[in-house]
Amino acid sequence: MDGYSIFLVMLAVYIAGLVAIGWYFNNRQKSVTDFWLAGRRIGPSALGFSAAASWLTAGGILAVVGYYMLQGMGSIWGFVAPNILALLFLAVLVKKIKNLPAITQPELLEQRYGSIVRWPIALIITVVMILFSVADITGLSLVLQVFYGLDPFYAAAIVAIAVSLYVTLGGLYAVIWTDTIQFAFLAIFAIGMAFATVGTVADGGLSTSAISASVLFGNVPGDWWNPFSIGLPMVLIFCLAIIPGWITEQDPWQKVWAARDGKSATLGMIIGSLMITVVFAACAVIAIALNSIYPEIAKMGFPAGMALAEPALLTFVSERFASAPVVIAFSAIGLAAASMSCTDTFSTSGASCISRDIYQRYIKPDATMKEMMLVNRVSVLFIILAATAGSFVIPNIIDAIHIATFIASSSYFFPLMGGLYWKRATKEGAFTGMVVGFTVQVALVVLDLIKTPPLAPSYLESIHPILMSHGVIVGMSLSAIAFFGVSLMTKPSSRVNLAPFFEEEAEELSRYEAREINEKDPEYSAFLKNVDEKVAGERTHLQLNLLASGNLSWHELIEKLKVGSPAWVTPTGLDSVYRLTHGDMLACVAVTRGTGERDIWLKAEPRLETVGRQKKELFTAYEELKKVLDKKGVNLDFN
The missing domain is CATH 3.30.310.200 (TATA-Binding Protein)
Structure with missing residues (x-):
């Protein structure tokens, strides 16, 4: 049996296992809360593993290794550190988020502001989830292309079929428990590759000079280890550009709502951040070893070297284990698991906006759960197909993730967080802030993509450093000005809208008492x-x-x-x-x-x-x- 056949057999068994989990949880759903929020009964361990798996894409892992190779620890602010910090920030916000009466963020914002904001935020979140899925499709496409020479279409087909089956059967239950399995595959792969790459260097494999692990790590330049090598201003810009978008991302909020209690949600987010740290630490070890195996890549520098650095780990697996097709197949499964664990989360989150916040809210308010699940299934497929199309337009993995994040940060960070903590926020301010932030950020992204030559620094960054990251600081600033300015100029929100978010306002609504009922009746x-x-x-x-x-x-x-x-x-x-x-x-x-x-x-x-x-x-x-x-x-x- 050749390597590709081994991969197909292992993939079929793996997908069958995921679908079996979805089928199992399908028979346990008795309410809307069961399907969308796993019955609010998820414990901290499962929540933590799912949170980690949802933010570790196959493409993200490959890109992180590439960035480590070319930029060292200074690159952590573009992806690694924001992942860890965002989950820790969410752990702090759990107390405010957990008891809010919503299933999706658009529903939450309608409770806070009114119906005017629900459809635009639902559309924006759907776009953001599609862009996040682009990175997963691109990453898996790269894996299958390097390992087996397959067309990118097959990557989308594998993800679409598997995810649409188990997610639409089991809802968030299936997402969380399959994420746990998928994270285990990914973690084993990352840690295993760390040992394999270091072992190859120590043995002098792949035509490299044999050096011990201590010598390998001792030869790493001192500035490689410096996390602030890019300069403190750049660190702050990256944090301001990325962390707000990830804090307000819908999928971790849904997992907070799915936790059985606030303590479980807080602990789950902390566990997730620790799990992510372990995998990214393994990626750093891999990058150091790969720089010794492929020294010509590091010499090319950034960004020119990314074209080779991003698939460097895949190239290593193909060359090092050419005579062991089972290892290559397992590696492909591990990275496919990473793609699915993220895509299931992103597609579930985006599909909930389409089915619940658009279809049921505006098109058919009396839609049954059976109809909703059908719309949800179609929405999952739509998001994956749209992500596949997007992968041909945005071939850079990290750029796809960043674009999604920047749109989220500019569009709904201030309306969402302002609504939670600022009574004076109004529906007009929220709507204006979202529209201005989304429009400006999308325009800046499109301009940057059009004007930037291949493998060159971004066009906007060349104009002024404040415009780095597709000008997200400008987008966020204009969104904030619109949100706060219009809110102060318009009528305050009603008490019904404020009650779920502010305890003192809720007390004023406690006017309808339960009538007396004879318990022996x-x-x-x-x-x-x-x-x-x-x-x-x-x-x-x-x-x-x-x-x-x-x-x-x-x-x-x-x-x-x-x-x-x-x-x-x-x-x-x-x-x-x-x-x-x-x-x-x-x-x-x-x-x-x-x-x-x-x-x-x-x-x-x-x-x-x-x-x-x-x-x-x-x-x-x-x-x-x-x-x-x-x-x-x-x-x-x-x-």
């Missing part, structure tokens, strides 16, 4: 037997699945509920209606569509100390829902 006792109750960290998840005797007019149902009781509100559109009885909106009862046309789901996520009260709230919501449907001649049964 047989009807209430029968009701409780049908409530699915699961404890996850500091909260209990209450879920009640109902089946209507006839088809539902969702729009009419929601409007009747709102007329019947002032406690019912729709802060994020008709797809979800909340019974707003107190400031903890996550604990309030919410009604959503179920899997089929006649399914209705009621849910609440109260803190452990308020479970008794919220069970009564759930019963009250059930009775009010039943009363509305009774008038239409529609009965409700427990499902």
Whole structure:
């Protein structure tokens, strides 16, 4: 059996395993929260491994090795350090993020500002996720091309088929648990290659002079180890350009929401940063050894040498293990795992914006979960196909990642973080800040790509250092001016919009008290037997699945509920209606569509100390829902 056949067999087994995980979790989904947020029951270890895997792309690993080879530790600020620091910053922000009542960032921003911001932020996040996926497709294309001479189309086909199958079956559950497996493959590959490259130098393999490991590392120039060799101003520019975009990236926020409690989310982000550090440390060792094996690459300098430095690790694997096709196949699987672990996260995040924040919010508010999953599956394929097309336009791996990050930083860093911490932020300010930042940044990126010759310093950077990184500092500055300026000139947000984000405002909404219910009432006792109750960290998840005797007019149902009781509100559109009885909106009862046309789901996520009260709230919501449907001649049964 030749090397390519071995790879195909190993790939088929690997993908089958991922799909089996997706199928397993498919049968455990009983609510919207189960599909989109893994039931909010993920522990710190799984969360940490998933967070690490989601930010370690195959292309990113190859590019990092290339940057280490040409620029040493001074290159860490372009990718390595922001990865680590962003996860640590997110660990600090967990307390503010964790209890916000949202599944996606566009939904969150609609709760904060109103519907005017949901569709633009959903489109921007989708674009950003496509650009991040470009790096994965490009990286895997490079792997398959060097190892097996395959066309880039096959890389996209492998990722599209595998990811669309297991993600759309198992939702975020599948993403997190397959990420854990994929990170293990990648870590084993990176650490294994560190030993292999150093061992090759020590043995004098590949026509190199045999030198010991101590001599190898002792011969590294002193300035190679200096992380500030690029100068403190450049370090600050890189941090300001990249870290804000990664802090506000949607996919780690969804994982914070998926954690079983705040402590798990915080610990998970810290574990993720440590796991990333281990892999990047292995990459540094690999780069030092490769500089000894291929000294001509380092002599070319940056950026001219990147064309050879980026695939240098793949070249080493092909030459060193030419007689061991199983090792090459395992290496290809390890890097394919890295591509899938990132693409599944990016495609899930982007697809959630398309299916939930655009399709269900604006096109079909009464869409069922079955319809949503179909749209989600198509959206995953769309994102991967768009990323494949983008990989031919942006062939540089790190540049694809940077462009995505810069657009995120300029577009929604200030509206998102300002909305969390600044009461005076308004919908007009958020909308203006997003549009100005996105438009300016995209224009600067396009101008830079058009005007910059191949393998030359960027056009904008040659004009002035402040314009480095595709002028992201300018884009962010204009976004901030628009956001803060317009917010101060417009009417403050309403208390309903502020309540989920500011405790003092929430207290003012605690005006609808639960009515008194006799706990010995047989009807209430029968009701409780049908409530699915699961404890996850500091909260209990209450879920009640109902089946209507006839088809539902969702729009009419929601409007009747709102007329019947002032406690019912729709802060994020008709797809979800909340019974707003107190400031903890996550604990309030919410009604959503179920899997089929006649399914209705009621849910609440109260803190452990308020479970008794919220069970009564759930019963009250059930009775009010039943009363509305009774008038239409529609009965409700427990499902």
